[in-house]
Amino acid sequence: MRLGLRFFLVYALFIGFTGYFVLNTVMKEIRPGVRQSTEETLVDTANLLAEILRNDVKNGTLAQSHWPELLKAYGTRQPGATIWGLPKNQVNHRIYVTDANGMVLLDSSGEAVGQDYSKWNDVYLTLRGEYGARSTRSAPDDPASSVMHVGAPIRDNGQIIGVVTVAKPNSSLQPYVDRTEHRLLWYGAGLVILGLLLGALLSWWLSVALRRLTAYAEAVSEGRRAELPHYRGGELKQLSTAVEHMRTQLEGKAYVEHYVHTLTHELKSPLAAIRGAAELLQGDMSREQQQRFVGNIDSESTRLQQLIERLLNLAQVEQRQGLEAQASLPLAALVDDVLKAQCARIEGAGLCIEQTIGAEVKVFGEPFLLRQALGNLLDNALDFTPAGGVLRFSAQTRHNAVQVSLFNQAAPIPDYALPRxxxxxxxxxxxxxxxxxxxxxxxxxxxxxxxxxGTLQIGNVHGGVQVVLHLHTVSTLPT
Incomplete structure (x- = not known):
């Protein structure tokens, strides 16, 4: 399993469990919280009514007062209010008053007047000087029919002479509870989804960054050129820098070892020839033989010089990971430069040169390297072209690439040698x-x-050998 996927799964589990526990805890606290707030309001209301009704209860004139009519009128009121987006079109409080014995003197619903409520906790506890409250179902089998009752003592000179109870059905609170729970679920789900999306984005970014580093390491291990991934900072930048430093160290060590072995092997033959010729020159020989051995020393010395120069140039190119000085170059001018450099050799062999590249054809790259590459191709072609033979430079532009061709009249290359x-x-x-x-x-x-x-292709064609270079134009050259 990929590291990014593992990271996302761990992050998703953490977000999921955290969201579940937080939402579950908050959801459990919504209903009790609303009821506690409502109960606190009922306590204030009951105590206010206890003070208002005290004189009528004391004088025994409660039933003959205007209170029955007021409470009846209260029960028919339609507030027409909108609370948190929910309409409220009726009042829900029930108010009843009992005497010191728990007998109901006044009831806003008109149902319990004359009944004994002394056994209900709201009345029983209040008459004993305690906090009286109860929650009772109006329908025993229906939990939603629960009604909260809060009693407050009616006192006369410190003596409890009655109890006023304010009741409110929980069903009137349920719409607000449901609305709060619904919105909380939506917000919670939205935050969880947002958290998962952020986690997925972070995991994707981490996976892409690591894949780029992995691809770079694989390319380096296979000897292919690759661009070092760049990061703005942090651990990934440190890691990429460390990988590049390790590549440089290991590649440099292996490169030096390889070239030391290669150079040692390649230098053996010309050095042996030079030493042998020098030893022979120390003896007596004719003038003609001396000239021949001196010529051998000169040619082998030239070979040594060419070998070292080309090894240095090749080492410089192989160690590079990208181009340095890049420019748009007219191809015809590049070809003319390398032809001028070999004009003495061309004229001496009596070769026929055909250069058909248009002035509008351009390539994009590093001038020095392209000139060196074309010079090596021409030098190689001159070695195999017979006296009076033909050399032809041509170019074709296809879509976003330039195809540069060098044809030289020569014997066909053996099949076994073509791939090497x-x-x-x-x-x-x-x-x-x-x-x-x-x-x-x-x-x-x-x-x-x-x-x-680009690419290099070499093959046999009718009448000779053709080398083709495929180069990119300005718009498609990789950076």
Whole structure:
């Protein structure tokens, strides 16, 4: 299982359990909280009425007073209020008054006058000087029919002479409880979903960042070029920097070891030839033989110099991870430069040069590397083109790419050699001398093409050999 998915699952479980426990706890507290608030209001109302009704209860004139009519009129009122978006069109309080013996003297509903309420807790406890309250179902089998009752003592000179009770059905509170619970569920679900989305986004970002680092590490381990992922800061930036430092250290060490072994092997042959010629020159020999051995020393020295120079150039290109100085370059001008550099050799061999690249054709890349690559291609073609042969530079623009072709009249390349031509140190004997080159020229060209996001193709065509470079234009060159 991927790290990002694991992170998201752990985060989702945490958010889910936290949301569940918080919502569950809050939901359980909504109903008791509303009832507690309502009970507190009933206590205030009951105590206010106890003071208002005291004189009538004391004088025994409660039934003959205006209170029965007032309470009856109260019961028919329609407030027409809107509370938290919910309409309130009727009053819900029931008010009744009992004497010191618990007998009902006044009832706003008109149902219990004359009945004995002394056994109900709201009356019984209040008459004893305690806080009297009860919650009783009007329908024993229906929990929703519960009614809260709060009693307050009616006192005369400190003596309890009666009780006034204010009752309110819980069903009148239920719409507010339901509305609060409904909104809380929606808000809670929205926050949980938002948290999960943020967790998913964070997990996705972390996964992408790690995948980029993984892809970079895999590319480096396979010897492919790759761009180091860039991060603005934090642990990922430190990790990418550490990976790049490790790559540099390991790659540099392996690179040096490889080239030391390669250079040692390649230098053996020309050094042996130079040493052998030098030893022979120390003996007596004819002028003609001396000139021949001096020529051998000169040619092998030149070979050594070319080998070292090309190894240095190749090492510089192979160590790069990207281009440095990039520009839009006219291809025809680049080709003319490399042709001018070889004009003496071309004229000496009497070659026919055809350059058909238009002035409008441009390539995008690093000028020095492209010029070096074209120079190596031309140098290689000159080695195999017979005197009086044809060399032809051409180019075609297709969509977002430029196809540069170099044709040289020559014998076909053997099939066994075609797949190995760009292999380092692999070379075919030159027709004129029978000797091999350093085998680094085409390898250098291939590395330059990789840096530019292009490719190198070599193949036999009618009448000779054709090398094709595929380069990107300005709009499609990878950065």
């Amino acid at each position: 031509l760009s292999e380092r140190f692999y070379s075919l004997p030159r027709p004129a001398s029978g000797r091999k080159s350093t085998g680094l020229g085409l390898n250098f060209v291939e590395e330059v093409m990789k840096l530019h996001g």
